[in-house]
Amino acid sequence: MTEKRSRPTIADVARHAGVSTTTVSHTFSGKGVVATATRERVRSVAKSLGYRPDVVARSLRSNRLGVLALVLRPLDTLDSSLPEGVDYFLRFAGSAALAAMDFGYGLMLVSDPTRDESPAAALACDGFLITEPVTHDPLIEMLLGEGVPFLSVGKDPARAAYDAWLDTDTELMTGRVLRHLEDAGATRVALVAGTDPNSWNLGAEAAYRAWAATRGQDARVAIRPETTGEAGGRDAADELFDRSDPPDAVYCLTGRHAAGVLARVRERGLDVPGDVQIVGGSDSEHTRSAVPPITSVDLQPEHLARVAVTLLVNRLDNSDRPVPPGHLHGRLVVRGSTR
Amino acid sequence: MTEKRSRPTIADVARHAGVSTTTVSHTFSGKGVVATATRERVRSVAKSLGYRPDVVARSLRSNRLGVLALVLRPLDTLDSSLPEGVDYFLRFAGSAALAAMDFGYGLMLVSDPTRDESPAAALACDGFLITEPVTHDPLIEMLLGEGVPFLSVGKDPARAAYDAWLDTDTELMTGRVLRHLEDAGATRVALVAGTDPNSWNLGAEAAYRAWAATRGQDARVAIRPETTGEAGGRDAADELFDRSDPPDAVYCLTGRHAAGVLARVRERGLDVPGDVQIVGGSDSEHTRSAVPPITSVDLQPEHLARVAVTLLVNRLDNSDRPVPPGHLHGRLVVRGSTR
DNA sequence: GTACGGAACCAAATCGATTTGGACAAGACT
């Protein structure tokens, strides 16, 4: 169909300029020694021919593509046709892309490359960014095995010996949420967590149980898959409130669960925040637009993404660009669902 | 530094299996004829060596990388450190990435590749997706020139002769918004538009002016750069309401302008929606969380992205995958800012 | 006058695959 109007190559430029391809290459890379006059001539010939180096060919030799891969783990488990409710990851991805561009890299969104259906191009990336790896994450296994640089946001909970991860201090944030509820008078706090075995769920649950133990409380934990969304939240609410000694506050790690719990609790005739207070662990459309709006943790994915990209690129380029200041844990946004 | 533990190549596999590289290649690509026994042997040797084809090398010959580039035009003008308020594009990008993966492609987010600072890898992509190209868009110029397949969402308003674009029917939606305001009793509708010269701003303004003409109304148009955000909206509100004959409804093409107009109008002592009705042209965090929440057009970027990716991939693969059903224009979400 | 050194340049190897154009053997057909 299309007129194979192939782009000019380095050889075309060399021929027109009356030099060797080596010289053309040196002219652009600045590596060898090229006389100024020659350099000028090559430059102008290249420009007049409309020459652009072929990134793929260059990458074959130099082994650097200029692309970072971003793996959004929870997207692999969420219903892929419904990106609603995954605010966090979209905000993260957008910010990471902008940060990568600032450093001359492209950002590629890929699904798990250890699965065969994933785009083959994923494996050609120079470095990987992984959000919330799961326990014994096969991707981390593979990257460690092949020596591909990577950085994970949140740690593979089961893996001891790697240091390429960003600590978002889930335990600290969990403590803050619980303290906020305590300060507002809650005495029986329950937790609704997801099933993905990542440091987010596991860390929060562990911190919660530790806290409950110090307070001499029973741990009230309802677990529902992330994919169940609001329905899962409603379901969890029933489990928690059917008990003889129902909670007076619920901390839901995902925004959609929080919205479901809120709706169900009100259907059961309870007042929020009067009878029950609710906090969401990940701020999203669902927590903001609920009635009343749900107090929740804004994980500040934009900031997290910039930090992650900067660190990864520093490692790749062996450079030392300044990392954006600010802590990596979230910020509690107080809304109508707590007192 | 790192132990150059180079991955096994096709030659290693060939040697271990006692065949030629041609045969190994054929085994995986399924192109030539390879005896079943040989194929099995090659497969098992490859697996035991941990062989994976090198995407870059493959791409050098085949000229296909398996990556789509996504250019979010308005991101080039927006303050890049503030992805807030660009809901639309993040939702679009996320959905496009998932759709691309479904078809075996990666999605790379890139900035304008006609500018030199952009990642070089951008140019290696198989096809481009461009949201809201601007007038005389240099990127489209370049892609047409080099024969790179692309699809734009919204048309380059100044270019007649290309057909690779998705019509989001800005004119239709503008008409619906105006009719909605009319139905609610508005008689003097103003328009607040942005400065990016894309089909979104230009199409809406043209449709608005045409509508005003048929109603015998003065066209009341305030233009403010997209980058000005809420402040620009406040400013536009002053311009519109300082006139002797102020509007009783304002249609703002961007969510942030709408939020600014709303805030300023109320500061001026007017009631919304009593004295003034407001509609936003692009639903976002700002329109949803305003007080009162602002009626606006949900452009349904998730759907748009899926359609765009499907069409582009069909073109690249010369395939005929079904395009997700549903129209491409937005959906009016009525909230408290209109009656 | 010879040896040495640096500046400027180049031919060929290389990266890891795909693809072209056969080679060779075994069986089928005249």
Added chain:
DNA sequence: AGTCTTGTCCAAATCGATTTGGTTCCGTAC
């Protein structure tokens, strides 16, 4: 017996750059 297929397989060219290991020329030092 000779020719044709057909099924398998391979050597070498190719993609477009980078990099290695030179060569050539000229000026300077001894």
